[in-house]
Amino acid sequence: xxxxxxxxxxxxxxxxxxxxxxxxxxxxxxxxxxxxxxxxxxxxxxxxxxxxxxxxxxxxxxxxxxxxxxxxxxxxxxxxxxxxxxxxxxxxxxxxxxxxxxxxxxxxxxxxxxxxxxxxxxxxxxxxxxxxxxxxxxxxxxxxxxxxxxxxxxxxxxxxxxxxxxxxxxxxxxxxxxxxxxxxxxxxxxxxxxxxxxxxxxxxxxxxxxxxxxxxxxxxxxxxxxxxxxxxxxxxxxxxxxxxxxxxxxxxxxxxxxxxxxxxxxxxxxxxxxxxxxxxxxxxxxxxxxxxxxxxxxxxxxxxxxxxxxxxxxxxxxxxxxxxxxxxxxxxxxxxxxxxxxxxxxxxxxxxxxxxxxxxxxxxxxxxxxxxxxxxxxxxxxxxxxxxxxxxxxxxxxxxxxxxxxxxxxxxxxxxxxxxxxxxxxxxxxxxxxxxxxxxxxxxxxxxxxxxxxxxxxxxxxxxxxxxx
Amino acid sequence: xxxxxxxxxxxxxxxxxxxxxxxxxxxxxxxxxxxxxxxxxxxxxxxxxxxxxxxxxxxxxxxxxxxxxxxxxxxxxxxxxxxxxxxxxxxxxxxxxxxxxxxxxxxxxxxxxxxxxxxxxxxxxxxxxxxxxxxxxxxxxxxxxxxxxxxxxxxxx
Numbered sequence: 001x002x003x004x005x006x007x008x009x010x011x012x013x014x015x016x017x018x019x020x021x022x023x024x025x026x027x028x029x030x031x032x033x034x035x036x037x038x039x040x041x042x043x044x045x046x047x048x049x050x051x052x053x054x055x056x057x058x059x060x061x062x063x064x065x066x067x068x069x070x071x072x073x074x075x076x077x078x079x080x081x082x083x084x085x086x087x088x089x090x091x092x093x094x095x096x097x098x099x100x101x102x103x104x105x106x107x108x109x110x111x112x113x114x115x116x117x118x119x120x121x122x123x124x125x126x127x128x129x130x131x132x133x134x135x136x137x138x139x140x141x142x143x144x145x146x147x148x149x150x151x152x153x154x155x156x157x158x159x160x161x162x163x164x165x166x167x168x169x170x171x172x173x174x175x176x177x178x179x180x181x182x183x184x185x186x187x188x189x190x191x192x193x194x195x196x197x198x199x200x201x202x203x204x205x206x207x208x209x210x211x212x213x214x215x216x217x218x219x220x221x222x223x224x225x226x227x228x229x230x231x232x233x234x235x236x237x238x239x240x241x242x243x244x245x246x247x248x249x250x251x252x253x254x255x256x257x258x259x260x261x262x263x264x265x266x267x268x269x270x271x272x273x274x275x276x277x278x279x280x281x282x283x284x285x286x287x288x289x290x291x292x293x294x295x296x297x298x299x300x301x302x303x304x305x306x307x308x309x310x311x312x313x314x315x316x317x318x319x320x321x322x323x324x325x326x327x328x329x330x331x332x333x334x335x336x337x338x339x340x341x342x343x344x345x346x347x348x349x350x351x352x353x354x355x356x357x358x359x360x361x362x363x364x365x366x367x368x369x370x371x372x373x374x375x376x377x378x379x380x381x382x383x384x385x386x387x388x389x390x391x392x393x394x395x396x397x398x399x400x401x402x403x404x405x406x407x408x409x410x411x412x413x414x415x416x417x418x419x420x421x422x423x424x425x426x427x428x429x430x431x432x433x434x435x436x437x438x439x440x441x442x443x444x445x446x447x448x449x450x451x452x453x454x455x456x457x458x459x460x461x462x463x464x465x466x467x468x469x
Numbered sequence: 470x471x472x473x474x475x476x477x478x479x480x481x482x483x484x485x486x487x488x489x490x491x492x493x494x495x496x497x498x499x500x501x502x503x504x505x506x507x508x509x510x511x512x513x514x515x516x517x518x519x520x521x522x523x524x525x526x527x528x529x530x531x532x533x534x535x536x537x538x539x540x541x542x543x544x545x546x547x548x549x550x551x552x553x554x555x556x557x558x559x560x561x562x563x564x565x566x567x568x569x570x571x572x573x574x575x576x577x578x579x580x581x582x583x584x585x586x587x588x589x590x591x592x593x594x595x596x597x598x599x600x601x602x603x604x605x606x607x608x609x610x611x612x613x614x615x616x617x618x619x620x621x622x623x624x625x626x
């Protein structure tokens with residue numbers, strides 16, 4: 001194992017440790033087997049909780065060296081431990097071997113998860129050795145990461161001149177942290193970090209879905225997520241597109257889980273991961289609006305007393321991005337990334353292209369060669385899900401999807417002067433941006449289908465799982 | 470109500486089966502893709518993968534290697550292109566994308582070496598089919614690519 005690879009693994013282990021401390025505080029776990037099931041949530045929580053404040057450190061003129069990273073890890077981890085003690089969390093007794101499935105059907109999800117592990121190993125071989133060749137990565141995402149690494153902060157030469165001076169900082173910061181732990185700006189080994197994000201997403205999604213859907217359904221959809229051709233071809237581009245989508249997927253599930261179960265810890269996971277989503281790409285703000293409105297719609301007027309929670313969590317997540325927005329706006333960099341003539345002007349000036357933009361977005365999300373048939377399956381499930389007594393997951397998905405399609409359509413026509421409405425990836429980013437809607441479909445479809453199956457044989461789905469308290 | 474209680478779960482099962490079939494069909498393709506992608510990387514990581522990235526936009530490998538080895542880590546450089554890149558690309562049978570990519574790609578590869586607009590004495594000039602006559606008088610050329618005539622690395626006197 002190379003020193004660089006070891007560095008990536010150590011850094012990510014620290015994310016897991018930090019997230020575990022935080023998860024212990026907000027939820028706890030009744031057994032070590034349960035901890036293993038929740039480990040992905042801990043990892044994504046830790047990564048988000050460390051990286052978001054690290055971007056703020058950069059904005060205020062600091063560097064993200066090993067000392068800062070360790071300070072953030074130790075500070076957040078300690079805060080989690082103290083909160084856990086105050087909340088009387090207990091550590092479970094010594095681990096014991098898990099119970100084996102008693103029926104042949106019980107082995108199906110086990111087999112699927114073993115298969116997912118095998119595919120991830122095959123994916124790792126590529127992640128370990130693929131050099132960085134993606135245009136956006138070497139043109140600005142990784143150049144910014146290297147500039148932070150070599151010059152110790154937001155060097156004005158690079159953060160003014162490079163493409164996207166208003167683009168959020170999480171991805172360059174995460175890459176820079178990896179460089180610190182590698183001891184070099186090794187952009188090839190950095191591919192492993194992107195692979196770990198995919199592993200973390202699948203692991204976290206499995207944990208978040210566990211109380212919301214039957215295991216075989218979860219297994220099938222997570223397996224299909226891993227086989228999405230666009231994920232397999234472009235995850236390792238080392239740009240911000242897939243990190244955004246994967247963090248968004250975790251955020252969606254945490255929020256939907258809270259809507260269905262009212263478990264407060266899910267709201268914490270939603271808030272922290274949403275902060276990471278917003279800090280990853282500007283589109284994160286649009287996605288945040290989509291899912292918060294979807295949550296309000298799913299709760300409905302009758303549960304309006306709960307509306308304040310997701311809105312408050314989203315506002316808190318947004319607040320963590322304000323320092324960065326003040327940084328670039330105070331320097332007048334906004335004009336470089338705005339639509340020609342300004343966003344409001346471009347919205348109305350180019351509205352004649354709205355139809356073409358809509359066709360592009362809708363056409364793109366149904367492309368089997370890019371996303372398999374996941375979107376039609378999720379839509380059919382949601383439409384039937386509207387017939388159920390508990391239609392909250394279906395309403396959540398359809399609302400978020402409609403708003404997402406409207407949002408990407410608006411983005412396309414508004415920026416159509418600079419980025420022509422085209423399905424060619426080199427000319428227009430829609431083939432990448434709609435990935436978030438596909439992830440939305442992948443993570444919500446098992447929940448909707450779980451509700452559909454529960455109709456036949458009522459079972460206790462979406463009931464809170466007891467946590468230690 | 471009764472019919473819907475039967476139909477909805479059946480649709481749920483059917484959708485799960487459809488997703489499972491999709492997985493079964495796609496799985497071999499994905500594994501083949503990973504195998505192919507991993508095999509294709511063998512030998513492509515020289516100079517931190519810079520030559521692989523250069524290949525993707527048809528920049529000469531020798532030129533990139535020369536820049537990486539000749540310019541010290543605290544050095545400064547400028548990238549100089551032909552005045553009319555479209556005409557130069559057509560004349561030399563190159564893709565215009567090569568010229569579009571070159572400044573940003575070299576800026577990324579060469580960090581922590583800083584790119585400057587106006588090179589001073591001791592700074593380096595990366596000339597890719599530029600008008601070298603404008604630089605000959607004040608530049609000591611250190612390297613010219615044997616594969617792409619006019620891909621030069623020099624140092625300002």
